[in-house]
Every structure is written in structure tokens, then in C-alpha cells.
Amino acid sequence: MENVTNIVANELCSGCGxxxxxxxxxxxxxxxxxxxxxxxxxxxxxxxxxGLCLRVCPSNGLAEIRKAAIDTEFxxxxxxxxxxxxxxxxxxxxxxxxxxxxxxxxxxxxxGRIDAALVVGQEKQKAQYRIVTTKQELLDCQSSQYTPVxxxxxxxxxxxxxxVAVVGLPCHIEGIVRLKNLFPERYSxxxxxxxxxxxxxxxxxxVEVVKRIGQKKNGPISDDSRIFWRLxxxxxxxxxxxxxxxxxxxxxxxxxxxxxxxxxxLTPPRCRLCLDKMNLLxxxxxxxxxxxxxxxxxxxxxxxxxxxxxxxxxxxxMLANKSIVGRPCPISEIAKGxxxxxxxxxxxxxxxxxxxxxxxxxxxxxxAEAVAVICKKVSKRAAWKRFTGKIRKLLKIG
Numbered sequence: 001m002e003n004v005t006n007i008v009a010n011e012l013c014s015g016c017g018x019x020x021x022x023x024x025x026x027x028x029x030x031x032x033x034x035x036x037x038x039x040x041x042x043x044x045x046x047x048x049x050x051g052l053c054l055r056v057c058p059s060n061g062l063a064e065i066r067k068a069a070i071d072t073e074f075x076x077x078x079x080x081x082x083x084x085x086x087x088x089x090x091x092x093x094x095x096x097x098x099x100x101x102x103x104x105x106x107x108x109x110x111x112g113r114i115d116a117a118l119v120v121g122q123e124k125q126k127a128q129y130r131i132v133t134t135k136q137e138l139l140d141c142q143s144s145q146y147t148p149v150x151x152x153x154x155x156x157x158x159x160x161x162x163x164v165a166v167v168g169l170p171c172h173i174e175g176i177v178r179l180k181n182l183f184p185e186r187y188s189x190x191x192x193x194x195x196x197x198x199x200x201x202x203x204x205x206x207v208e209v210v211k212r213i214g215q216k217k218n219g220p221i222s223d224d225s226r227i228f229w230r231l232x233x234x235x236x237x238x239x240x241x242x243x244x245x246x247x248x249x250x251x252x253x254x255x256x257x258x259x260x261x262x263x264x265x266l267t268p269p270r271c272r273l274c275l276d277k278m279n280l281l282x283x284x285x286x287x288x289x290x291x292x293x294x295x296x297x298x299x300x301x302x303x304x305x306x307x308x309x310x311x312x313x314x315x316x317x318m319l320a321n322k323s324i325v326g327r328p329c330p331i332s333e334i335a336k337g338x339x340x341x342x343x344x345x346x347x348x349x350x351x352x353x354x355x356x357x358x359x360x361x362x363x364x365x366x367x368a369e370a371v372a373v374i375c376k377k378v379s380k381r382a383a384w385k386r387f388t389g390k391i392r393k394l395l396k397i398g
Contacts, residue, residue: 002051003042004060011269011360012059013039015201017129017150018175019053028053030150034367035359036204037268038148056182058174059270065174069275074340075305076280079312081334082304083292084326096144096230096240097288098302100324101167101194104284104314107323108165109135114192116161118154118168120145125207125227129154131161146202146229146259148268152176158189165192169201170276177281192310195279197287197303197338199263200271206262208371210242210254213379218244218252225252229259237300257389261381265374269359272352275343283311291337292329303334 004019015038020028027046030038040053054060069076086092086099088106095102108114119141121130127145131154132138151172158164166176173195180187207227215221225244231253232240242254279285289301304326306312318324335341345351362370 002049002054003047004040004053004057005042007054007057007059008039011356012062012273013037014058014171014270014274015039015148015150015268016058016169016171016175017153018056018058018155018172018179020150021152021155022056022179023053024048024050030153032204034205034363034365035266035268035370036148036206036367037270038150038204056175056178058171058178062273065280066275068280069278069343072280073335074275074278074343075331075335076278076285077307078331079306079308080315081306081329081331082315082326083289083294083297083301083329084304084324085301087322087325091139091142093233094139094142095300096228096232097237097300099142100302100304101196101286102138102142103323104194104286104318105132105138105165105167106135107318107321108192108314109138114163114165116158116164118151118158118164118166120149120151120167122226125211125223125225126204131157133161143228144196144230147204147207148201155179155187162189164190165194166190167194167196168282169196169198170274170279170281173279173282174276192314193282195282195285197279197285198274198277200267200274202259202262203266203268205367205371205374206259206266208367209262209266209375209378210258211244212371212375213258213382214242214244214252214254216379217254221252222246230256232300237298240300255382255386257382257385258378261378261385262374264355264381265359265377267355267359269356272356277338277340277343278305280307283308284315287334287338289337291333293333296327303329303337305331305334 019040025048027043028040031041086103091099091102105117117132119130120127121141127147127149129151151168152175221244225246228243230240231243239256244252285305287303289303306315
């Protein structure tokens with residue numbers, strides 16, 4: 001079949017939405033699997049077998065991306081590397097890390113260099129793509145999302161704008177780069193590609209898992225509460241807690257070990273196979289400042305890597321304008337903090353064979369059954385991580 005059916009059947013779909021956003025026959029829509037992966041569903045009666053969805057799919061030719069990652073030691077092209085923070089106190093205080101992504105987009109809006117940005121927000125505790133056209137809309141979307149989003153499903157809507165910036169995960173950026181190479185004029189309005197360092201998303205059912213665990217600790221959590229997956233405002237940067245904030249401003253927090261423990265059970269198979277953690281194809285990549293040393297890192301911050309002349313020029317402008325405050329950062333520290341050496345162990349995919357098999361086996365049952373099992377396992381693992389963390393702190397290990 002000249003469509004992405006086999007990509008989905010072989011569990012290689014990342015849920016990026018590139019196929020949905022480019023299908024000329026509108027034969028594709030995105031839907032959730034039982035555990036909460038986003039996958040394309042094809043209406044074979046409408047599909048015209050043009051093959052475009054297959055051509056633009058980031059998982060078609062996955063071996064090429066994997067080879068590129070390996071050949072560049074997983075880091076990609078580097079013009080400069082920085083530890084940085086937003087100079088805007090309101091942005092920094094509400095940031096998950098250093099507020100660098102929000103500040104960069106705000107700078108471009110202020111300079112009149114973009115009239116839209118494709119970002120991710122949250123609606124009814126699901127990550128949703130958002131096309132923002134003002135700084136206030138941008139601020140409303142601040143804070144990272146960890147659940148799947150078909151960002152590239154928004155591509156048709158971007159045609160209404162002249163100068164666009166996109167913030168995406170590696171699979172989103174890979175899909176857009178393919179489209180820009182195939183149709184340079186059609187997508188010429190996408191002028192900036194900003195990538196996020198990605199350790200994999202969490203299947204949507206993790207929301208139900210963390211809510212159940214949170215309710216056991218804190219009492220009822222309303223369905224209209226917004227989830228902040230890492231909010232350092234209520235703890236510190238390294239142990240930033242999960243926070244549920246309802247419309248009245250009431251806050252209920254949950255230990256960060258719960259989110260980390262969810263990764264073991266709810267990381268989709270395709271994310272296990274991805275080696276493009278460092279977002280190789282973007283103009284600038286942003287991420288948490290894990291592993292970065294110095295007195296200025298205690299309150300949190302971002303690492304920023306410029307990958308080409310365009311990204312470097314923008315970074316220099318923001319530093320000169322004092323929109324961002326930062327200092328050069330050794331690329332070796334970033335690599336260590338992002339555990340890139342461990343990526344080599346996952347090159348052939350066999351390291352996570354057991355986890356992938358368990359995930360797929362759970363998807364054969366109902367969502368309720370899987371969530372009940374995973375809740376128990378996550379609670380137990382999170383408790384163990386808290387205990388060992390206290391021991392390590394007492395012994396001053398790590």
C-alpha cells in the first residue's frame with residue numbers, strides 16, 4: 001500500500017501528524033491507541049494512493065536518521081553552545097527550565113519577524129498544538145508537555161501566515177524538513193525551526209495514572225485542572241514536582257519520581273528506537289540544563305545549541321539585546337548531562353526489547369486494566385526512588 005499503514009503496523013509511528021497535515025485527499029485522521037499513542041487512521045475508501053504520506057513520514061527511512069545521529073556522536077552540527085536564562089523575570093519564574101524558548105519567540109514577535117508560531121499547549125489535560133499570533137497567547141502556552149501531540153497536523157493552517165516559527169520534537173522537525181525539501185515554495189513561510197531535546201513522550205494514559213496516584217495522596221483532582229509536568233515553583237529545579245492547578249488557583253503537587261517512573265511503563269515503542277534525542281535538523285535546540293555546573297545553575301536554566309548560521313545570528317542578537325543572559329557552555333557537559341553515551345547502548349534496539357514487548361502486550365487489553373496495573377507499579381517504583389534518593393543524599397552520593 002502506498003500509505004503509512006505498514007509504518008503503523010510495525011509500531012514505527014511517532015504520532016507527529018506529518019501525514020495528516022499533508023494528505024491531499026483528507027483521508028487521514030489521528031486517534032489514540034488503548035494506552036494513548038497517537039497514530040494515523042486511514043480511510044481506504046478516500047485514500048488515492050498518492051504515496052505522499054509515506055514519502056514525508058519521519059519513520060520511512062528511519063535508518064538514515066539513525067546513521068546521521070551515530071555519525072555525529074548524537075550531538076549533530078554545533079556552532080555554539082550556551083547555558084542561558086530569560087532576562088524577563090515573569091517568563092523565567094513561570095518557566096520549567098530557563099524560559100529560553102518562550103523568550104526567543106517573544107523576541108521574534110517584538111521584532112516583527114514572525115506573525116505566527118506553532119507551539120504546544122494543553123486542553124482538557126491533553127497536549128494540543130496551538131498557532132499563536134501574540135505574545136500573550138505565547139505566554140499562555142508556557143511549560144513543556146510530555147504527552148503525544150500531532151503538531152504537524154497544523155501545517156495546512158500555517159498557510160495563512162507569512163513568517164512562521166515552529167517549536168517541535170525531533171520527529172516533528174524531521175517531518176517539516178522533509179516537506180521543505182519536497183515543496184520549498186509551499187513551506188517557505190516556515191522560517192525558523194526550534195527543536196527541543198527529547199527523551200521520548202509518555203503515552204496519554206499516563207495522565208490517568210498520575211491523577212489516580214495524586215488523588216490517593218491529595219484527594220479529588222478536577223478534570224479541568226491543568227497539569228504542569230515539572231513546575232519548579234513548588235520545589236527546586238532538579239526535583240521539580242508535578243502540579244495540578246485548578247481554575248480557582250488551588251494547587252496539588254506530586255513527587256517528580258512519579259513522572260520518572262511512568263517512563264518505564266509508558267514510553268511508546270517508537271520513542272525507544274529514536275536516536276535523534278538532540279534534534280539534529282533544527283536551527284536552534286533547547287533543553288534542560290542537566291549536568292551543567294556553576295553557581296548560576298542552582299535556580300535552573302536552559303542549554304541552547306545553535307546548529308547553523310541563522311540560529312547563531314539570532315542567538316547573538318538576543319544576547320546583545322539582553323533578552324537572554326547566558327554564557328558559553330562546554331558541549332561535553334551537555335553531552336554528559338543528556339546521557340548521550342548511553343544512547344550507544346540502544347543503537348540496535350534490543351536493549352528495550354522487554355519494555356517494548358510489555359507495552360504492546362498491555363495494549364491488547366483495555367485501557368482501564370492497563371492503567372490499574374501500571375498505577376501499582378509506578379507507585380512502588382516511585383516510593384523506591386524516593387527512598388534511595390534520601391539514602392544517596394545522606395551519603396552525599398551523586
